[in-house]
Amino acid sequence: MSKNKTISAHRISSDRIDQLHEISGVNVYACYQCGNCSAACPAVEFMDPTPHQVIRKIQLGFIDELTTSETPWICAACITCTVKCPRGVDIAKVMEGLRQIVLRSDFEHGHLCDIDEKMRKKLPQIALIGNFRKTIL
Amino acid sequence: MELSYYPGCTLKANAKNFETSALAILQHLDVTVKELEDWYCCGVCFSQTQDNLMQQIAPVRTLVKAKESNRRQLLALCTMCFNTLKRAIEFIKNDKEKRDTIHQFMDREDTKFYGDEVEVIDILTLIRQIGLDKLKAAIVKKAVDLKVASYYGCMLLRPQEIAIDSPDDPVIMEEIITHAGCENVYFPFRTECCGSYQIVSEPEIVRERARKIVGSAVKNGADLMVMLCPLCYYNLDEVQRDIQEEDATFQPLPVLYFTQLLALLMGLKPDLQDFRLHAIDPRPVLKRKGLL
Amino acid sequence: MKRVGVFVCHCGINIASTVDVSRVVEDLHDYPGIAYIQDYKYMCSDPGQNLLKEAIKSEKLDAVVIAACSPTLHENTFRLAVQTVGMNPYNCEIANIREQCSWVHKDRTVATEKAKRIIRAVVEKALLDESLEPIKVPVVRKAVVLGGGIAGIQAALNIANSDYEVILVEKQSSIGGRMAQLSETFPTLDCSQCILTPKMVDVAQHPKIRLLTYAELADVSGFVGNFKVKIRQKARYVDWDKCTGCGLCIEKCPQKVASEFDQGLGKRKAIFTPFAQAVPNKPVIDCDNCTYFKTGKCRVCEKLCPFEAINFVETDTYIEEEVGAIVVATGYDVYPVLNMGEYGSGKIPDVVDGLTFERLLSSSGPTGGEVRRPSDGKIPKEIVFIKCVGSRDPEHHFPYCSKICCMYTTKHAMLYKHRVPDGQPYIFYMDVRAGGKGYEEFYQRAQDEDKVLFLRGKVSKLYQDDDKVVVCGIDTLSGSNVEIRADLVVLAMAIRPSKGIEELAKLLKISIDQNGFLTEAHPKLRPVESLSAGIYLAGCAQAPKDIPDTVAQATATAAMVANLFAKEYLLHDPIITGVDEELCSGCGLCVAVCPYDARKTNREKGLVEVNEVLCEACGACAAACPSGAAQQRNFTDEQLNRMVRAILTT
Structure with missing residues (x-):
């Protein structure tokens, strides 16, 4: 992870931000950091950084911190953040964008064969497919 | 129709x-x-x-x-x-x-x-279109003081452009429950995510969610909880068993599909449903309330 | 042919860097119709104007064209200048070669060519310009002020103190408005009613003010200086000429209703005055809630009134007045909590809006100034204030900042702390906007002296849990989600223009902006005028603002009114669209398209007639007229044709 905290014109306009924008289609610059996404997020206690911090770090160009963090994988795309946002920032799509950046260089996050056989039989199909859709390119 | x-x-x-x-x-x-x-x-x-x-x-x-x-x-x-x-x-x-x-x-x-x-x-929208009066007329069983917690989850309410009701303060399930002759329990977590497919890779998130959602419904006096999503159902029914294993003081709450409750209230044959599939057995409360 | 002089301005390098000015002068020198042409570095400067005046005299010019910046800037300057040497100002024209040429082009050759064509076109216009005299209109020196809150009160008093008559119209039975509901005011914490009521009394006693309460504007016609207004006096069912305001009827009335003035916290009677210091202090009967009106029985007030003032058969009446100016000061409403699903949709009794909390703090309020929560009357020990509720939320509610909430919420927390010293106030905020005299200091005092805990972030939801309201929010400064079990929650709801503003705006033919507030003529330079002449705007009807700003704006409207009334006649721009009676067939097409009601069909004569004062010279009628009878002065079809030809000719 980059520990370099220098902010520069180069960093805050990096290709990685463009890439994220291309995948997600979200304009993160509308965010004014009210924090409502984090306040409402049902999984926030498992996240570091939290959703509003994710958006801020993108604005600052600290994308590496996000692609190496667990936050996007904790997100279950419940879309609460998106409906809460007063500025129309689709945070759920940003989370997906971050996951895609990782997956597009690494194909898989987590291992399907790790799922317990007994569990796999019991789980509803939508749980399994939903999970695959998130963790495999 | x-x-x-x-x-x-x-x-x-x-x-x-x-x-x-x-x-x-x-x-x-x-x-x-x-x-x-x-x-x-x-x-x-x-x-x-x-x-x-x-x-x-x-x-x-x-x-x-x-x-x-x-x-x-x-x-x-x-x-x-x-x-x-x-x-x-x-x-x-x-x-x-x-x-x-x-x-x-x-x-x-x-x-x-x-x-x-x-x-x-x-x-839900379909039932509204059929008509709440028609629904009311189809109800033949009178539940005895049955307090129902309606759980919406995410997928009917978010994002806004496909929401069937207000994402913050929906009423449609409660409206139908009222017409079906039961009492509503408003609990603050009724629109919050159950943890969804995280049950596969991060089950502790789901356990935490289930504990909050079920706990809040119980605290507000619910006899049972109804919902419309098979994944929420799994996370809020099956997972209660795991919570019980960890925490003996946890008070479980029977969970039904919304339509299961309506079928019972309409007096449709109970053996149409397989109550053995429920992790938290709803039969005791259903019997107590006169629905079985 | 008229002798037209052309003066080309360099505007420093603003024009000259893109337009080759000497080339323009050289090439236009022999243009037919140009008798004289000259350039100068700054035409608007004193030497530039002198040069213009000298040339008019020495060259015996009949008209001049100044090729310079936009006419919105210096047309007036040059027209005044030519007048001093005896030229009719309407013979002075501006050719805009800056905003419409040099500023928008880079290529010098192209810009120079375009500048020449613009100048040629305006020269063609100047050749056919007529000398015109402004239209004189007499002024009715009486104003009507709509709304009796602090804005309307201030405007009315100031106009009246200039010795002009004022009619103050208020829809409630008493003046006072929102300010009368407030407890204490930031940043000085002086009692709101104590500073307001003397002004209310002044209004009542002022010989130049006619106070019409429980009344509203029903219709308006006419134009600046000459409006006709029709005011509906709602039936009060109490003859105020007989009533002495003794209050016996109120005391004995058996019907209790939630008090609007106390935001529903306290009760009033069906016959009532809204509050103790009401002006006029005379009651009205609320016929929707009166037992007699509902059941046909009761009439207790009628039996008891020693002056026989009760009159159950009273009906609405109408008052017609002529006025020269209108001040709109209709104030604001608070966006209802009902709209906030995440904050309980108004169903949680201990979640209230800021105005309700004012009543809980007010010594004249339902709790006598003790902070007691609505559900069980307990004194809240932990209290949460949430700012920006509905404001700054373009996605769900309103994009704008309601402006007053930062300060009044800080004040609420502070006053609460003074009343409940062992209590803890929390404020959720996104930004603190404390721009104003003494405001920042006030905000700092709340933090360091009164230990108000400011939490930076939004509250995502709240809910009732036992007898507490659980507030789920975030403090983004620490990055922590926080949960507070509060006894009472106060929401700083968005400010909305008061109900009925759209109908009123339609009636007055003034515009409202995308957020529903009345639109000022210019956001900086004409902030108290509407776009319709003679109609002025004060207070929160125009935009959210606090008391000092409201008073300043109201005072400004009074200055505008006094300014208008100081003249015997109003001068109306003579550039209007008339009717050539020879050509007009009375078809009425122009009447239908006129947005200002300036044109009327005279059926007897078979002609259209124009009210020159109402005409704003938009030209819609001239475009619609099939026969060419509607010609705009100094913008005739012939002038426009020649201008177009001059532009198109290389």
Whole structure:
């Protein structure tokens, strides 16, 4: 992870931000950091950084911190953040964008064969497919 | 009234109680549903990316089938299917360029889908359309002081453009419950996420969610909780067992599909439902309240 | 042919860097119709104007064209200048070669060519310009002020103190408005009613003010200086000429209703005055809630009134007045909590809006100034204030900042702390906007002296849990989600223009902006005028603002009114669209398209007639007229044709 905290014109306009924008289609610059996404997020206690911090770090160009963090994988795309946002920032799509950046260089996050056989039989199909859709390119 | 019906994978496998009870109450309300022929998985999660159209193909294929059925309305019982299909319609309607790309890709289909031809409908909205008075008239059993916690989850309410009711303060389930002669329990977590598919890779998140959601309903005096999503159902029913194992003081709460409760209230044969499939056995409370 | 002089301005390098000015002068020198042409570095400067005046005299010019910046800037300057040497100002024209040429082009050759064509076109216009005299209109020196809150009170008093008559119209039975409901005011914490009521009394006693309460504007016609207004006096069912305000009827009335003035916290009677210091202090009967009106029985007030003032058969009456100016000061409403699903949709009794909390703090309020929560009357020990509720939320509610909430919420927390010293106030905020005299200091005092805990972030939801309200929010400064079990929650709801503003705006033909507030003529330079002449705006009807700003704006409207009334006649721009009676067939097409009601069909004469004062010279009628009878002065069809030809000719 980059520990370099220098902010520069180069960093805050990096290709990685463009890439994220291309995948997600979200304009993160509308965010004014009210924090409502984090306040409402049902999984926030498992996240570091939290959703509003994710958006801020993108604005600052600290994308590496996000692609190496667990936050996007904790997100279950419940879309609460998106409906809460007063500025129309689709945070759920940003989370997906971050996951895609990782997956597009690494194909898989987590291992399907790790799922317990007994569990796999019991789980509803939508749980399994939903999970695959998130963790495999 | 006749409409197409899209069951989705889970209703044919792990959520049989949902399908049988839903189809039974609709029949009882004179609604004919015709299952789509040769349907596909909807893809479960609507694609959140802008640049990957492959993931849109699955729901669009299903919508093509629905269009070919020549019935305008398509009932999706599973809320995840509902969400994915309805968002796919919005997507196809609003992005002409990407729609064209998808059309070009789907060259084996004879029918092209433009978005306006099919309306995806959930069962709550459908019941409203059938008429709450008609529903009321179909209720034959009087539940004894039954306090019901209606759990919405995410997929019927978010995002805003496909929401069937206010994402913050919905009323539709409570309205139907009132007309069915039961008492509503408002609990603050009724629209909060259950943890969804994180049950696969991060089950502790789901346990935490289930503890909060169920705990809040219990605290507000609920006798049972009803819902419409097979995944929420699993996370809030099955997971209660895990919580009980960890925490002996945890007070469990029976969980039913919304349609199971309506079927009982309509006096439909109870053996239509398999109560053995429930992790938290609802039979004691159903007996106590005069529904079994 | 008229002798037209052309003066080309360099505007420093603003024009000259893109337009080759000497080339323009050289090439236009022999243009037919130009008798004289010259360039100068700054035409608007004193030497530039002198040069213009000298040339008019020495060259015996009949008209001049100044090729310079936009006419919105210096047309007036040059027209005044030519007048001093005896030229009719309407013979002075501006050719805009800056905003419409040099500023928008880079290529010098192209810009120079375009500048020449613009000048040629305006020269063609100047050749046919007529000398015109402003239209004189008499002024009715009486104003009507709509709304009796602090804005309307201030405007009315100031106009009246200039010795002009004022009619103050208020829809409630008493003046006072929102300010009368407030407890204490920031940043000085002086009692709101104590500073307001003397002004209310002044209004009542002022010989130049006619106070019409329980009344509203029903219709308006006319134009600046000459409006006709029709005011509906709602039936009060009490003859105020007989009533002495003894209050016996109120005391004995058996019907209790939730008090609007106390935001529903306290009760009032069906015959009532809204509050103790009401002006006029005379009651009205609320016929929707009066037992007699509902059941046909009761009439207790009628029996008891020693002056026989009760009159159950009273009906609405109408008052017609002529006025020269209108001040709109209709104030604001608070966006209802009902709209906030995440904050309980108004169903949680201990979640209230800021105005309700004012009543809980007010010594004249339902709790006598003790902070007691609505559900059980307990004194809240932990209290949460949430700012920006509905404001700054373009996605769900309103995009704008309601402006007053930062300060009044800080004040609420501070006053609460003074009343409940062992209590803890929390404020959720996104930004603190404390721009104003003494405001920042006030905010700092709340933090360091009164220990108000400011939490930076939104509250995502709140809910009732036992007898507490659980507030789920975030403090983004620490990055922590926080949960507070509060006894009372106060929401700083968005400010909305008061109900009925749209109908009123339609009636007055003034515009409202995208957020529903009345639109000022210019956001900086004409902030108290509407776009319709003679109609002025004060207070929160125009935009959310606090008391000092409201008073300043109201005072400004009074200055505008006094300014208008100081003249015997108003001068109306003579550039209007008339009717050539020879050509007019009375078809009425122009009447239908006129947005200002300036044109009327005279059926007897078979002609259209124009009210020159109402005409704003938009030209819609001239475009619609099939026969060419509607010609705009100095913008005739012939002038426009020649201008177009001059532009198109290379």
